[in-house]
Amino acid sequence: MPHHPDRQGPAVFVSYATADRAEVLKFHQDLLDRGIDPFLDIMDILPGDDVVMSINGALERSDYYVLVWSGAARDRYWVNSEISAAMVLEQRRARPFVFIVRLDDSDLPPVLAPRRYLDAFGGLREIAADRLATVWKRDRAVGTRVLPAPAPVPEPDPHAAPALHVYARNQSLRVSHEVRLAIAATPRNLIAALTEQLALPTEASEYGGAVGVRFSYRYQHAGEQLDPRSDAPLDLAEGDVVDIEVVVEPYGPDGALSDPVSFLPGRDYAIPPEMIRELCEKAIEHLRADSPGGSDDPDNPDDPNERDEPDAS
Structure with a gap:
């Protein structure tokens, strides 16, 4: 079930640090503009709602989870808790569920270091949103993860x-x-x-x-x-x-x-x-490659977790 019944796009849980809220709100709008149904605590948890139950429910209903990573997100309790829950859901669903977008060049935590990511700084935020939306919609329509041909x-x-x-x-x-x-x-x-x-x-x-x-x-x-x-x-x-x-x-x-x-x-x-x-x-x-993006080719435009350099187009 999507977060908002009137939206037809993939439901996506957005995890971030409060210090990055201004940039994350722009990214949230980018996703909305591309037909994605993003869950953002500040927008979707109402006064009086149980925060833990709301987050648990949103994660369970989500088609994908995107971590908006930065130096501010490191060691944040809620961010780390959401990462742990998302990793469990990815294992349970046996398909790519966790995606990473960076707001700066901060190193990822060890558990996420082997994964690919997209950069959303240096003018790349809308490009990151485009690529994520393309991959999420394609995979959802086919009904399985989609990888490049071997x-x-x-x-x-x-x-x-x-x-x-x-x-x-x-x-x-x-x-x-x-x-x-x-x-x-x-x-x-x-x-x-x-x-x-x-x-x-x-x-x-x-x-x-x-x-x-x-x-x-x-x-x-x-x-x-x-x-x-x-x-x-x-x-x-x-x-x-x-x-x-x-x-x-x-x-x-x-x-x-x-x-x-x-x-x-x-x-x-x-x-x-x-x-x-x-x-x-x-x-x-x-x-049955385990790589979420399915390719190590840095020129693959459909790889949602690819390591983009800040000056890439």
Whole structure:
């Protein structure tokens, strides 16, 4: 449920130090202007409300949490409490929930130091709001976190035909990847692009290949399963979602140990489940990257936690 029932955008909890209120109010307005529903204590906790219960409720209802960090925020009791609660919620939801915006060049606390961030000083505040709004709306529409493709193809020649961007989504792994392909692609073209750009494996094994897992994949668009042999043009539009189902077939020295079955994390299979999980996770770990932004590329404009330099544009 959003913070304000009349707003349709993602609900975002804004955590900050009181000393930064003037700048945070500007950032709050930036988010409102971009269709985001931000919770800000000074605006949304009314006289007589229980502060702790209001904050807990707002965090639980939020789609995302953004920490507005500065030297003033360091060692502030409420800021640290909200960070701790947000980190717990991120683990529970198993998707990126915590985002960081800096108001100055103060170092982040150790628990947040490995994370990427956006800078909102030096004229970058509205740029930070733009990038956060873009990522939050995209991820919310797709229904999972969205990462760049693990093996993206090179940028096309600017004089070539325009490319189409679609989202390849796996519901079991709760992750999607942005994939580029030619307009008027066929199922055969689409599956070839997905196989290449997602680096989809066909097998993972141990003990010299005596024990392992074979992988195959099923693809759906708009609820219809795709025929990988079809050359009929697909009715794909920019931003469409293609669902990918990972199918595993465990095998041992004497052949297949079970019929092919959809991969579900934590499921028991015909050979020791620890071995199956290890093989599957090893083979597809590049698809379940834990990085909230999903890329270390400093030029990626859709990376909401990227370390921007103050003079970046």
